[in-house]
Amino acid sequence: MAASIFTAVPRAPPVAVFKLTADFREDGDARKVNLGVGAYRTDEGQPWVLPVVKKVEQMIANDHSLNHEYLPILGLPEFRAHASRIALGDDSPAIKENRIGSVQSLGGTGALRIGAEFLRRWYNGNNNTATPVYISAPSWENHNSVFVDAGFKDIRTYRYWDAAKRGLDLQGLLDDMEKAPEFSIFILHACAHNPTGTDPTPDQWKQIAAVMKRRFLFPFFDSAYQGFASGSLDKDAGAVRYFVSEGFELFCAQSFSKNFGLYNERVGNLTVVGKDADNVQRVLSQMEKIVRTTWSNPPSQGARIVATTLSSPQLFAEWKENVKTMADRVLLMRSELRSRLESLGTPGTWNHITEQIGMFSFTGLNPKQVEYMIKEKHIYLMASGRINMCGLTTKNLDYVAKSIHEAVTKVQ
Ligand SMILES: Cc1ncc(COP(=O)(O)O)c(C=O)c1O
Numbered sequence: 001m002a003a004s005i006f007t008a009v010p011r012a013p014p015v016a017v018f019k020l021t022a023d024f025r026e027d028g029d030a031r032k033v034n035l036g037v038g039a040y041r042t043d044e045g046q047p048w049v050l051p052v053v054k055k056v057e058q059m060i061a062n063d064h065s066l067n068h069e070y071l072p073i074l075g076l077p078e079f080r081a082h083a084s085r086i087a088l089g090d091d092s093p094a095i096k097e098n099r100i101g102s103v104q105s106l107g108g109t110g111a112l113r114i115g116a117e118f119l120r121r122w123y124n125g126n127n128n129t130a131t132p133v134y135i136s137a138p139s140w141e142n143h144n145s146v147f148v149d150a151g152f153k154d155i156r157t158y159r160y161w162d163a164a165k166r167g168l169d170l171q172g173l174l175d176d177m178e179k180a181p182e183f184s185i186f187i188l189h190a191c192a193h194n195p196t197g198t199d200p201t202p203d204q205w206k207q208i209a210a211v212m213k214r215r216f217l218f219p220f221f222d223s224a225y226q227g228f229a230s231g232s233l234d235k236d237a238g239a240v241r242y243f244v245s246e247g248f249e250l251f252c253a254q255s256f257s258k259n260f261g262l263y264n265e266r267v268g269n270l271t272v273v274g275k276d277a278d279n280v281q282r283v284l285s286q287m288e289k290i291v292r293t294t295w296s297n298p299p300s301q302g303a304r305i306v307a308t309t310l311s312s313p314q315l316f317a318e319w320k321e322n323v324k325t326m327a328d329r330v331l332l333m334r335s336e337l338r339s340r341l342e343s344l345g346t347p348g349t350w351n352h353i354t355e356q357i358g359m360f361s362f363t364g365l366n367p368k369q370v371e372y373m374i375k376e377k378h379i380y381l382m383a384s385g386r387i388n389m390c391g392l393t394t395k396n397l398d399y400v401a402k403s404i405h406e407a408v409t410k411v412q
Contacts, residue, residue: 016141016382016383017036017037017038017382020034020036020380020381020382021034021036021037021380023374023380024036024380027378027380029378031377031378031396031399032378032379032380033378033379033380033391033392033396033399033400034380034391035379035380035381035387035388035391035392035400036380036381036382036386036387036388036391037388037390037391038388039257039258039261039263039388039390040258040261040326040359040390041388041390041391041393042329043329043393043394043395044393045391045393045396047261048261048326049261050260050261050319050322051318051322052309052315052318052319052322053260053261053262053305053309053322055315055318056304056305056308056309056315057305059308060301060304060305060308066304068300070297071104071297071298071299071300071303072297073288073291073292073296073297074102074103074104074284074287074288074291075102075103075104075105075269075297075298075303076104076298076300076303076304076307078307078311079104079267079269079303079304079306079307080102080103080104080269081102082306082307082310082311083102083104083254083256083269083271083306083310084100084102084269084271085310086226086233086237086310087190087223087226087237087240087252087254087269087271088100088237088240088241088244088252088271088273089234089237089241092241092244093244093245094244094273097276097277098277099273099274099275099276099277099279099280100271100272100273100274100280101271101272101274101280101281101283101284101287102269102270102271102272103269103270103272103284103287103291104267104268104269104298104303105253105268105269105270105298106266106268106295106298106299107255107256107257107266107267107268108222108223108224108253108254108255108257108268109142109146109255109268110266110268110295110298111253111254111255111268111269111270112142112143112146112220112222112253112270113146113149113150113294114270114287114290114291114294115220115251115253115270116133116146116147116149116150116152117150117151117290117294118283118286118287118290119131119150119185119218119220119251120150120151120152121286121290122283122286123183123185123218124183127151129151129152129153129154130153130154131152131154131183131184131185132154132155132156132180132181132184132185133147133152133154133155133156133184133185133187134156134157134158134176134180134184134185134186134187135147135155135156135157135158135187136157136158136160136161136173136187136188136189136193137157137158137159137160137161138160138161138195138196138384139157139160139187139189139194139195140189140194140195140222140224143187143222147187156180156184158172158173158176158177158180158186159172159173159175159176160172160173160193160196160198161196161198161362163364166349166352166362166364167198167352167355168198168199168200168204170200170204170207173208174207174208174211177208177211177212177215177217178211178215180215180217182215182216182217183216183217183218184217184218185217185218185220186212186217186218186219186220187220187222188208188219188220188221188222188239189221189222189224190221190222190223190224190225190226190236190237190239190240190252191223191225191226191228191229191230191236191237191238191239191357191358192224192225192228192229192236192357192358192359192360193358194224194225194358194359194360195360195362195382195384195386196356196360196362197356197357197358197359197360197361197362198355198356198357198362199229199239199357200239202238202239202242205238205239205242205243206242209242209243209246209248212248213246213247213248218249218250218251219243219248219250219251220250220251220252220253221239221240221243221250221251221252221253222252222253223236223237223240223252223253223254223255224253224254224255224257224258225255225258225259225358225359226254226259227259227320227323227324227326227327228258228259228323228326228327228330228357228358228359229327229357229358230327230357231323231324231327231328231331233320233323240252244273248273249273249274249275249279250273251270251271251272251273252270252271252273253268253269253270254268254269254270254271255267255268256268256269256302256306258359259323259326260302260305260306260309260319262302262305262306265299265301265302265305266299266302267302267303267305267306270287272284272287326390329390330358330359330389330390333389333390333392333393333397334353334354334356334361334389335354336392336394336397337350337353337389337392337397337400337401338350338351338353338354340397340398340401341353341401341404341405344401344402344405346401346404346405346408346409347408347409348364348408352364359388359389359390360386360387360388360389361386361387361389362384362385362386363381363385363386363387363404364385365381365385365404365407365408366385366411367383367385368411368412369385369407369408369411370382370383370385370407372406372407372410372411373403373404373407376403376406377399377403377406377407379399379400379403
């Protein structure tokens with residue numbers, strides 16, 4: 001037999017978050033805790049199917065008018081319209097002026113990828129792979145790969161996290177924007193920044209928008225956690241809506257994985273805000289070409305669930321309650337962890353645990369302390385010190401707090 005034609009293929013390293021989960025699964029220790037997972041968990045440590053989702057799934061199953069025909073290339077029209085509406089707001093000037101468009105996508109990742117592909121093809125010239133793309137330092141690790149794979153050659157970071165003060169490095173961020181070449185693309189986390197859990201305040205967003213406008217920088221929002229940051233959909237969309245009110249043309253990638261708990265249904269949306277209807281329609285016509293060769297047309301189940309929920313005032317209210325349940329549990333775990341660390345007298349300050357928002361927290365544990373947590377305590381977290389607050393439960397809080405205390409006092 002001839003040698004395999006794949007002999008020269010190098011083995012790619014595993015994706016960190018999935019590797020961590022696999023290691024956790026294999027760990028036989030009864031005390032083990034997974035704080036690395038990227039999804040919501042109940043106080044019993046279980047995935048949660050939102051009650052409103054269960055109800056709507058039943059409605060869909062009983063609706064005999066539905067079938068499995070292909071959706072249009074750009075997706076389910078009512079899903080796209082409602083998804084963009086919750087990002088931009090009921091009274092959005094851009095919606096009223098008919099200058100928005102949407103692309104249903106395979107999760108938030110799909111929205112980012114389709115948007116990145118479009119920008120490489122058509123933004124700042126034609127196939128301009130040299131346009132700098134700025135990503136926050138740190139960021140969700142996939143941002144970099146998505147834009148590299150779309151063909152961009154100049155991926156840069158902008159300052160975001162100030163490790164010493166465990167907060168936003170606003171001045172660094174603004175300086176990097178001032179220095180960025182005009183027309184650079186900036187990926188902005190709409191809310192609940194992953195992994196730091198630290199967002200600009202409304203006033204800081206105003207400063208950011210002012211620099212971006214003056215320097216002709218393109219805002220590409222990534223909205224993966226709407227509702228998770230504050231418990232309020234409107235508050236969490238504040239930054240995107242402010243930019244729209246300031247007249248920006250922008251993209252906003254939305255994920256419904258977290259706020260609907262529809263991780264494996266792959267429900268996302270890319271909202272395009274342009275200057276006028278004609279511009280948006282031309283953009284959408286190109287988006288259609290990109291989608292056609294990428295996934296041809298999107299899946300329907302998740303989009304139907306979201307569209308049905310968002311189009312009924314009663315179901316919408318139920319969903320908001322479900323989102324609040326998740327957000328409140330995260331808030332409770334934050335305050336419980338902080339108060340335990342403070343009463344143990346764990347060295348350092350722990351106010352950042354309650355000041356940070358969303359599902360994730362940057363604990364400030366260093367890589368050696370993280371290793372101690374995993375090896376000695378069977379508590380799994382990312383090497384960066386990021387923990388998912390939903391991995392905490394009323395049953396494991398004491399153990400996790402004591403273990404953090406030990407890691408901080410024993411390992412420098
Ligand atoms: C910041 C950020 N953007 C996008 C995504 C992707 O979401 P989805 O699973 O819907 O593709 C995630 C998921 O973890 C995320 O954290």
